[in-house]
Amino acid sequence: MSSLKYLLGAAVGLAALAAMSVSALALTVGFSQVGHESDWRTAFTKSMQDEAKAEGIDLKFSDANQKEEDQLKAVRSFIAQKVDAIVIAPIVVTGWDQVLKEAKAANIPVFIVDRDVDTADKSLWVCRIAADFNLEGRLAGAWAMQAMVGRGNLVELVGTVGSAAAEYRRTGFNAVEALFPLVKTVKSQSGDFTTQGGKEVMESFIKATDGLKDVKLVWAHNDNMLLGAIQAMKEAGLHPGKDILTVSVDGVPDIFKAMLAGDANASVELRSDIGPDIFAVVKAYLGGKHDWPKWVVIPSALHTIADAAEVLKKKEGN
Numbered sequence: 129m130s131s132l133k134y135l136l137g138a139a140v141g142l143a144a145l146a147a148m149s150v151s152a153l154a155l156t157v158g159f160s161q162v163g164h165e166s167d168w169r170t171a172f173t174k175s176m177q178d179e180a181k182a183e184g185i186d187l188k189f190s191d192a193n194q195k196e197e198d199q200l201k202a203v204r205s206f207i208a209q210k211v212d213a214i215v216i217a218p219i220v221v222t223g224w225d226q227v228l229k230e231a232k233a234a235n236i237p238v239f240i241v242d243r244d245v246d247t248a249d250k251s252l253w254v255c256r257i258a259a260d261f262n263l264e265g266r267l268a269g270a271w272a273m274q275a276m277v278g279r280g281n282l283v284e285l286v287g288t289v290g291s292a293a294a295e296y297r298r299t300g301f302n303a304v305e306a307l308f309p310l311v312k313t314v315k316s317q318s319g320d321f322t323t324q325g326g327k328e329v330m331e332s333f334i335k336a337t338d339g340l341k342d343v344k345l346v347w348a349h350n351d352n353m354l355l356g357a358i359q360a361m362k363e364a365g366l367h368p369g370k371d372i373l374t375v376s377v378d379g380v381p382d383i384f385k386a387m388l389a390g391d392a393n394a395s396v397e398l399r400s401d402i403g404p405d406i407f408a409v410v411k412a413y414l415g416g417k418h419d420w421p422k423w424v425v426i427p428s429a430l431h432t433i434a435d436a437a438e439v440l441k442k443k444e445g446n
């Protein structure tokens with residue numbers, strides 16, 4: 129080989145290597161997750177991890193176990209690791225200003241997913257990619273009011289106090305309930321979005337209301353709390369799905385199984401397969417597309433026994 133050919137060959141090789149290293153210099157993204165409190169959350173984590181793998185993204189994952197201080201620590205550690213972007217699914221809406229200022233000072237773009245944050249300066253984060261929790265509450269409320277024929281008592285299982293999912297769903301549901309003066313929420317308590325929490329709170333409701341006497345419906349801010357409540361009601365000899373109507377949010381496989389078994393009635397689906405939607409925004413942003421709407425909305429839909437079998441089939445990939 130002449131030395132010119134050799135030099136050309138080497139240059140082409142180097143250029144190819146450089147191009148490779150830009151794409152293979154995988155993006156590093158820090159993802160601070162709420163925890164693993166519900167089936168929905170676990171499915172969402174899997175969607176993020178699967179998509180990162182498929183896209184060759186180096187995902188630094190941190191599960192905060194529903195502890196706000198752990199979540200702040202995780203974000204600070206992503207900043208120290210100089211990741212390319214940070215994705216946060218916030219536990220609660222408050223307490224974010226300082227750490228987001230630190231991310232901004234380090235020039236690391238932050239994307240809020242799932243739950244919301246309340247910051248004085250909205251420019252501290254690029255955008256939020258999430259479903260409309262208020263709409264979920266209104267959908268659940270509209271179904272509930274119709275099922276109750278506009279009158280009677282209901283009990284409410286509230287999600288994590290201070291979380292956008294609990295607050296916005298509750299506001300949405302209450303706005304619909306307010307149109308029905310003969311409907312009353314007689315008990316309302318947080319079960320922290322967990323099955324165990326839902327079971328314990330329902331046990332206390334059962335005691336306090338003489339076995340849910342005069343209660344027509346249970347409204348749960350997520351399916352897992354309702355699944356726990358169903359256990360409690362059955363253990364108390366009650367018939368959820370029949371004597372006591374149910375409506376919840378998430379649309380996890382077990383709630384459709386409960387509907388098919390006649391133990392539950394309706395659930396508003398919160399999509400958990402949103403890893404691709406989230407990384408599409410992160411990648412496009414890092415690639416130079418900065419004009420994102422502040423809220424990229426993920427649609428939600430209500431399901432009942434009418435389509436439970438079909439939805440479950442899809443979810444289980446059959």
Ligand code: AHR
Binds near residue numbers: 165166167243293
């Ligand atoms: O933020 C979304 C909520 O968080 C889901 O509805 C619930 O299951 C989870 O814990």
